[in-house]
Amino acid sequence: MSTKREAREFCLQFLYHFQLPAFIEQKKEIDTVAIFERMQEFKQTLGVELSTDAQAYVASLVNGILKNNQELEEMLVKYLKNWKLSRISKIEHTIFMLAIYELKFHPEVPGKVVINEALELGKKYSTKESASFLNGILDSIFKQELNRNE
16 A cells, blocks of 8 residues: 555544544644644554654644645535535545645645545445545546646
8 A cells, every 4th residue: 555545544534533522622722743642542543554654644634634624625615516515424524625635735646646545535434426426526626726637
């Protein structure tokens, strides 16, 4: 498994866990060190081994998503045609946030790779049908919002 793939998968699990009520009130006040400590605890709980590079990538993704959460959600809502954010499952919402952040703030990663990884996460953690939903929204954001067409 590639470093970024394992980082994305762990990041999805961590961010999903981070949405639990016990963390929601605290997450805006958590600093980088606290996030890293929680990430280490969560990693141990799952019994996951991540390379140093993967851990660094997860930390950058988590920090970036939390820091830019409002902007990312606004972008997502803009492209949810005939859907309300509240109707999207938490796992799909988390996948969207992860992918949108990576598309917007990591242009060195090809957009098609980011979208494909999001689809694979959707198939693994949600339903096979979620892939087409994720693909439609992410592809529109990628091409229209970020003006990238690879």
